[in-house]
Amino acid sequence: MVTEIMSHSTETTRLLTRIHQPDYVYNAQLGTERKRRVRQFQCCLCALFLTTLLVALIATISLSINNTNTSELNNTALPLDSFLVLFSNNWPIADKEYIHHFSDEFDVKESMDVEVPAIGIKKVVATSEKARDLSRIGYVQEYALRHIINRSLNRSSNYYKICNNYSTPSIPLACDNDHLECNRFKKYRSYDGTCNNLKHSNTYGTAYKPFRRALLPDYADGISKPRVAKDGKPLPSARTVSLMVHRPYYKEDTKFSVMLAVWGQFLDHDITATALAQKSNSDTISCCGSSTVQFPECYPVELDPRDPFMEYNVSCMEFLRSAPAPTCCLCPREQMNQVTSYIDGSVVYGVDESLIDNLRDFQNGTLKMYITKDGRTLLPVSNDLKDGCNREEEKNNEKILFSYRRILSAQMQHITYNEFLPILLGNKLMKRFNLVPQKTGYFLKYNETVNPNIANNFATAAFRFAHSIIPGVMKMLANDTSSPEFVQMHKMLFNPFKLYDPGELDKTLRGAVNTAIESSDSYFSNEIKSHLFEITAEQVKQPKLCGLDLVSLNIQRGRDHGLPGYSLWRKHCSLKIPKQFDDLKNEMDGEALKNIKNIYRNVDDVDLYTGALSERPLAESMLGPTLTCLILDQFVRIKYGDRFWYENPHRPQGFAPEQLDEIRKTTLASVICDNADDLNVIQSKVMEGLHSGNEYVPCASIERPNIGLWGEILDHSILSSSLTKILSFRKLVTS
Numbered sequence: 001m002v003t004e005i006m007s008h009s010t011e012t013t014r015l016l017t018r019i020h021q022p023d024y025v026y027n028a029q030l031g032t033e034r035k036r037r038v039r040q041f042q043c044c045l046c047a048l049f050l051t052t053l054l055v056a057l058i059a060t061i062s063l064s065i066n067n068t069n070t071s072e073l074n075n076t077a078l079p080l081d082s083f084l085v086l087f088s089n090n091w092p093i094a095d096k097e098y099i100h101h102f103s104d105e106f107d108v109k110e111s112m113d114v115e116v117p118a119i120g121i122k123k124v125v126a127t128s129e130k131a132r133d134l135s136r137i138g139y140v141q142e143y144a145l146r147h148i149i150n151r152s153l154n155r156s157s158n159y160y161k162i163c164n165n166y167s168t169p170s171i172p173l174a175c176d177n178d179h180l181e182c183n184r185f186k187k188y189r190s191y192d193g194t195c196n197n198l199k200h201s202n203t204y205g206t207a208y209k210p211f212r213r214a215l216l217p218d219y220a221d222g223i224s225k226p227r228v229a230k231d232g233k234p235l236p237s238a239r240t241v242s243l244m245v246h247r248p249y250y251k252e253d254t255k256f257s258v259m260l261a262v263w264g265q266f267l268d269h270d271i272t273a274t275a276l277a278q279k280s281n282s283d284t285i286s287c288c289g290s291s292t293v294q295f296p297e298c299y300p301v302e303l304d305p306r307d308p309f310m311e312y313n314v315s316c317m318e319f320l321r322s323a324p325a326p327t328c329c330l331c332p333r334e335q336m337n338q339v340t341s342y343i344d345g346s347v348v349y350g351v352d353e354s355l356i357d358n359l360r361d362f363q364n365g366t367l368k369m370y371i372t373k374d375g376r377t378l379l380p381v382s383n384d385l386k387d388g389c390n391r392e393e394e395k396n397n398e399k400i401l402f403s404y405r406r407i408l409s410a411q412m413q414h415i416t417y418n419e420f421l422p423i424l425l426g427n428k429l430m431k432r433f434n435l436v437p438q439k440t441g442y443f444l445k446y447n448e449t450v451n452p453n454i455a456n457n458f459a460t461a462a463f464r465f466a467h468s469i470i471p472g473v474m475k476m477l478a479n480d481t482s483s484p485e486f487v488q489m490h491k492m493l494f495n496p497f498k499l500y501d502p503g504e505l506d507k508t509l510r511g512a513v514n515t516a517i518e519s520s521d522s523y524f525s526n527e528i529k530s531h532l533f534e535i536t537a538e539q540v541k542q543p544k545l546c547g548l549d550l551v552s553l554n555i556q557r558g559r560d561h562g563l564p565g566y567s568l569w570r571k572h573c574s575l576k577i578p579k580q581f582d583d584l585k586n587e588m589d590g591e592a593l594k595n596i597k598n599i600y601r602n603v604d605d606v607d608l609y610t611g612a613l614s615e616r617p618l619a620e621s622m623l624g625p626t627l628t629c630l631i632l633d634q635f636v637r638i639k640y641g642d643r644f645w646y647e648n649p650h651r652p653q654g655f656a657p658e659q660l661d662e663i664r665k666t667t668l669a670s671v672i673c674d675n676a677d678d679l680n681v682i683q684s685k686v687m688e689g690l691h692s693g694n695e696y697v698p699c700a701s702i703e704r705p706n707i708g709l710w711g712e713i714l715d716h717s718i719l720s721s722s723l724t725k726i727l728s729f730r731k732l733v734t735s
């Protein structure tokens with residue numbers, strides 16, 4: 001939108017001005033002097049001609065050398081050092097002015113009453129009642145803003161100025177009181193993240209708030225309509241981009257195991273959960289049905305008549321827009337994060353007290369467990385009646401629940417920064433930005449001015465990079481020496497029920513640590529591209545329904561959220577800004593760039609997801625420079641901006657030094673060993689494949705933290721030799 005406003009300029013500039021010489025100057029000078037000058041002129045022309053020839057020759061030679069280098073470069077990693085220079089200062093990157101922002105509610109004629117793939121999206125992106133109620137304020141605000149603009153202002157005005165003019169006082173309903181009364185000495189985090197940051201106690205890191213905007217949104221109408229191309233015409237269909245650029249391609253990366261993706265998704269659900277638009281009765285809406293009246297929040301993905309999905313008799317791919325978040329001023333649409341931005345176990349405990357009450361067993365500070373037919377719980381039954389992981393009757397004590405939660409979030413933080421992030425970002429950047437967990441002592445850089453809120457770009461594009469590493473087929477291993485069974489990914493999704501059968505949990509875990517990921521690039525498995533949430537004919541007793549294409553959904557979601565094009569994100573990250581497609585030759589995979597060039601009309605139109613995924617990775621890392629920049633920035637914020645960060649020293653929130661030393665012993669391997677039914681061996685770095693230095697070791701030999709140092713738990717005589725059982729992966733394996 002900003003660019004549209006800027007392009008309205010009508011200024012024209014004359015390029016040449018002719019200087020008229022008086023005629024007589026030439027007529028009077030026809031002597032020998034002139035002949036000499038003519039000869040000099042001819043000499044100059046000659047020299048100029050030769051120089052041009054020489055330059056052209058040099059240019060041709062160097063171009064051909066460059067071309068050779070380019071094709072070589074395209075297969076190698078980008079040098080990290082130049083990236084480091086760009087990012088040496090000023091981190092986290094300052095956001096552009098943070099501004100906020102509508103639609104009236106419609107009743108929709110069409111709902112989905114049968115089980116269809118699109119319902120999978122509704123399950124993955126679950127939207128709570130609270131989010132639905134809040135989004136109503138968002139719709140009203142959006143409606144009001146549109147009304148004001150249509151009524152009183154001419155189209156060339158700057159909408160963002162309007163936002164500022166109509167800010168805070170006019171909409172007190174949606175303006176959070178950022179100064180909640182907080183008790184700074186409270187030992188435990190609140191469920192919804194309030195009072196973590198004492199200056200911004202109701203906005204920083206808290207649930208049900210707009211995502212942070214690192215760049216102003218780019219909506220077609222400046223308010224909320226999905227982004228369009230620079231020339232004002234529609235962008236190429238997200239599905240076309242997916243089909244042409246993000247082709248199915250299988251290239252394993254045996255250095256890493258699927259456990260990397262499992263942890264990534266588990267972590268992701270702790271820090272982002274975008275609210276979706278809903279009907280007032282929360283029925284699922286169909287956008288591609290036969291109804292002539294379409295729900296206003298429908299934004300289905302267009303399909304080309306030659307699309308392979310067409311054989312299933314569909315007209316488009318279902319897609320519902322994300323719900324608008326209420327904001328403190330009348331501003332363009334923002335989307336709502338329903339969870340806390342801190343790594344705080346919200347994926348396990350939730351962010352609403354009402355939810356946690358449903359999860360608790362109110363007996364010994366633990367959560368309710370599922371009991372299988374044969375009497376097992378999904379989180380395995382322990383022989384130790386006092387370790388807090390069983391259903392033995394105990395005093396109803398909230399303090400123990402809080403204490404477990406505090407330890408669990410510390411363990412999640414430790415695993416994320418110790419095992420997961422170094423794989424994504426590389427050790428050099430981890431060190432440079434102080435992200436490596438300390439071996440001893442405390443982290444002293446908590447900074448209350450750092451806003452940890454999850455950036456819209458992170459949730460909507462950057463952190464979804466990992467969809468590219470998901471393999472189409474997962475191994476299942478009955479034991480350490482058996483030959484594997486193979487299961488297609490779409491058959492595993494929303495199908496945790498097999499896990500309740502004896503032996504299945506261990507089979508799945510062995511499979512996840514033994515299946516290699518696909519390489520992180522612009523290519524995806526066909527399971528993700530064509531069979532997402534596919535429902536087989538046996539399941540629905542009707543003709544097979546085609547699945548979804550997650551890549552198109554990701555691209556469409558970026559446009560829905562008004563994410564600016566890829567070039568602007570490069571600029572945001574101080575990377576070279578492409579003026580034309582060929583400027584990306586050295587940055588991108590050659591094949592991907594060729595296809596990008598064929599589909600988009602302008603380099604500024606390229607979607608962030610597509611552009612960023614097509615970049616070649618930086619040395620020692622899994623990601624290209626733009627993804628590295630955006631993901632690194634977010635994880636710096638999550639660490640530096642969390643007052644309850646597990647390595648922070650201040651009491652009573654901080655752990656005692658001896659307790660912290662125990663937390664530091666947590667590894668995902670020990671968590672898996674302690675929670676599996678009968679797993680004997682595992683590699684100690686479970687997110688990595690088996691390699692020399694990362695061979696199988698007996699579970700019994702893996703170091704674990706000791707819970708004996710937590711007085712509050714001991715006081716209630718719940719003793720355990722192992723802390724790892726606290727980090728239940730019940731959610732991990734069923735999410």
Ligand code: HEM
Nearest residue numbers: 121124261264265268272273274459463464466470553557
């Ligand atoms: C089999 C594995 C996975 C499946 C089936 C899956 C599926 C999905 C779906 C359907 C969405 C919503 C798409 C939409 O916008 O309509 C989504 C969102 C997302 N996914 Fe995945 N995903 C998987 C793994 C991962 C992994 C490994 C990561 C990261 C490491 C990840 C990160 C994300 C993020 C950040 C979002 C946005 C979440 C939100 O804010 O609501 N996903 N995924």
Ligand SMILES: [Ca+2]
Nearest residue numbers: 270340342346
């Ligand atoms: Ca959280």
